[in-house]
Amino acid sequence: MGDSYPVIRLAAIQAASVFLDRQASVARAAELIREAGKAGAEFIVFPEGFIPAHPIWYQYHPAMSPEATGLSVELFANAVEVPGPHLAAIAEAARAAGAFVVVGVCERTPGRTGTLYNTQVYFGPDGEYLGKHQKLVPTVTERLVHGPGSAATFGARPSRYGQVSSLICGENSNPLAVFALIAEGTQVHGMSWPPTFGPTGQPIRARVQNAAIAFAQMAKTFVVAACGVVDEATISALDITDEHAAFLRSPNATGGSVIVSPTAEVMAQASDDGGEQIVLAEADLKTAVRAKFVADVAGHYNRPDVFSLRVDRTDRKLYDVIGDIEHRVHSPERIGDEQEGLDEAGIGISAPPLRGT
Structure with a gap:
């Protein structure tokens, strides 16, 4: 008798942070994990920077303005240390749900002020802390508060469902990062996205869906893409113009969570109103096996004598x-x-x- 492949339930959490409030955002995340667990979710992904918020204020205020600086100081004051006590409630919720959880946080280094990191934190179904991924290159205005992540945090990791992986926002379109995760055998991939991309460019849901389908098409893996939401409390705290507030209230400004199969088919997606919801889909992992027979780009559908990739996970320290x-x-x-x-x-x-x- 050969191997069997499980069917697991995937969940993308589309919700708003309790803006710049670490304790309340953690409690909110724990509540959502328990809710998704009751719906049978076994792999749960949260948006980018869910705890305590993503620095979207730089889309509306100059970098050194009093408004932006004040919000950034609050971001640091409410950032989390990883590993550390701030996320204990999330670990417990993951254990209670029996689910693998990927939660986006703003991370700070214990004992230091200044640089923050855009991070995904992993918890196992037993509530154990399993590690983290720091965004390797912060995107656009994130660079005003986030430093480049450690290479030591990059890569797929084992789970009871097989190899799983995650990346943050624009990293999911980095061809080399995608190929590296394919080569490491990822079967379920989590994407964390911010609550909005700002008032320029195409709607966030279009960009997220394009990236999720492209990743699934190349990797022949399940993709769970979780987007944030901008709520009224956040709009009020941002202290922005009426025009910008109207944009953030529009359906095109926020949301867009989606789950895609290894055959690049959209299995489930958030409603078009940009509101809070938990997007769920059942994943038959045998689907990935069938898809890879067609084209395994890190296996038989490649030429290592022509193409190769070297990944350096050395954690290079600025001060030692x-x-x-x-x-x-x-x-x-x-x-x-x-x-x-x-x-x-x-x-x-x-x-x-x-x-x-």
Whole structure:
């Protein structure tokens, strides 16, 4: 008897953050996980930066304006540390639902101020923290608050459904990133998208659907694309013009979540009103096996003697310390020794001599 392939239920969460409120956004995410779990969801994907918000204010305010700067400071104050205690309620909700969860967050480094990261955090069906993916290259105005992510966080990872993966927004159209995940055998892929792309270009739902279908077509995998929503509380907090507020209230400005099959067929999609909902679809993983017989671009449908890709996951550090320095309280009787450039063990120290009168 051969292998069997499960049928799993996929869920894209289309919802609004509790704008710039970490605790309330976490509680909201946990509630939505439990709701999706009750509907049978086993793989749940959240929008980009769901906790505590995505920095969409830069689409409407100049970079160094008081409005943008004030909101960015609030973003930092409500960012999460990964791993850390801020997401404990989400871990518990994933365990209660028995689902693999991918949640978009704004991440900060413990003990530091300044740079943030645009991150997806993974939790397993037992509630265990399974790692994270930091967006490798922030897109457009995100660069004002988000730094480039660590290469060490990129890649597919195992689950009870097989290999799973995720990328954030524009990364899902990076051909090399897509190929790398195909080569790693991804079978279910999560896409996290922001609540809006701003008042220029085609509607967000069109761009998201194009990217999801293209990824599924190339990878022969299930794609779960989750988009955010802009609610009235967010519009009020953004302090924008009436014209921009009217745009954000229009159906074309927000939403667009979709689930696509390995045969590039749309299995389920959000309604056109841009409102909150949980998009669900059942995925027969055997479909991916059949699709890859046609064209496995990281296998028989490629030529490694012609094309190859090298992925470097080295986490290159800007600041690295080897060894440590002993911090001491200087006593008057030792000042003379230090002026000679010697420590108490007679070893030379790098500090310059003290200058006295």
